[in-house]
Amino acid sequence: MSAVLEVSGVSKRFGAFRALTDVTFDVREGETLGLIGPNGAGKTTLFNIITGFLRPDAGGLHYGGEAIDHLSPERRVSRGMVRTFQKSMVFPELTVRENIAMAARQRAGVGLRWGGAQRRLGAAEARVHQLIGDSGLRRSGGERMSDLSYGEQRIVDLLISLALEPRLLLLDEPTAGLAQEEAERLLQIVRHHDARTSVVLIAHDIDIVFGACDRIAVLNLGQVLCCGTPEVVRADASVRAAYLGALADS
Ligand SMILES: Nc1ncnc2c1ncn2[C@@H]1O[C@H](COP(=O)(O)OP(=O)(O)OP(=O)(O)O)[C@@H](O)[C@H]1O
Numbered sequence: 001m002s003a004v005l006e007v008s009g010v011s012k013r014f015g016a017f018r019a020l021t022d023v024t025f026d027v028r029e030g031e032t033l034g035l036i037g038p039n040g041a042g043k044t045t046l047f048n049i050i051t052g053f054l055r056p057d058a059g060g061l062h063y064g065g066e067a068i069d070h071l072s073p074e075r076r077v078s079r080g081m082v083r084t085f086q087k088s089m090v091f092p093e094l095t096v097r098e099n100i101a102m103a104a105r106q107r108a109g110v111g112l113r114w115g116g117a118q119r120r121l122g123a124a125e126a127r128v129h130q131l132i133g134d135s136g137l138r139r140s141g142g143e144r145m146s147d148l149s150y151g152e153q154r155i156v157d158l159l160i161s162l163a164l165e166p167r168l169l170l171l172d173e174p175t176a177g178l179a180q181e182e183a184e185r186l187l188q189i190v191r192h193h194d195a196r197t198s199v200v201l202i203a204h205d206i207d208i209v210f211g212a213c214d215r216i217a218v219l220n221l222g223q224v225l226c227c228g229t230p231e232v233v234r235a236d237a238s239v240r241a242a243y244l245g246a247l248a249d250s
Helices: 043-050 073-078 096-108 117-134 150-163 180-191 206-212 230-235 237-242 245-249
Strands: 003-014 017-028 032-036 058-063 081-084 168-172 198-202 215-220 223-228
Touching: 003 043, 003 198, 017 032, 017 043, 017 058, 017 198, 017 215, 017 223, 032 043, 032 206, 043 168, 043 198, 073 081, 081 150, 096 117, 096 150, 117 150, 150 168, 150 180, 180 206, 215 230, 215 237, 223 230, 223 237, 230 237
Parallel strands: 032 198, 032 215, 081 168, 168 198
Antiparallel strands: 003 017, 003 058, 215 223
């Protein structure tokens, strides 16, 4: 399996504080990679570097085989890198369908070019319909976002991201604050994502990460302790010592 993203020797300081030190790992085509670590381990800082909001002090990134360190966040998005934030980004006054449709139309390029606009609009609408239907939301799409539960809004956040048909989807704590059933539904959507999309998932809930991810990278104090399959990570002595001691009992 080839790598869609390669992070090589990335380091980042904030003043004298080392937030990341020599971080190296890759994200492979179509996989879901979990990114875990205690509070302050550097997970969000790493997302900020991958998406271009922060520049590393050392090291670099390759995306689709190309160095992207010089690319702005906007250029990275236009190449299929999509990120969700810990806070919901929907428009509360618009309906579920309208929120997702904005993303689907942007992806389809509707409104940017005249030629074939009608066909692209039709394809975008079909995509919205399919995403809502496959989501298990039990909503028609005509409801205003503000009338949905918090958990349902987070699921729509994910559908908006998927409507952009990302090549690399970066999910920052998408299940935080969700009831168990909603978290499982959201992860089911992630698991059944388009096989061409690679996902990096930050989550604090160990059961969620071990259940949903093909591989897991463990950060601790800004360093990668281990990166491998759930079985490899679960068996790693340094991970157990630093972070997953509780796993020994599970
Ligand atoms: N802009 C900044 N200036 C100074 N320190 C920062 C800045 N951004 C992050 N840090 C520090 O870097 C460390 C890593 O933060 P980061 O948010 O990346 O961790 P995290 O693993 O995402 O934590 P959490 O799980 O709590 O979200 C923390 O100690 C944080 O206080």
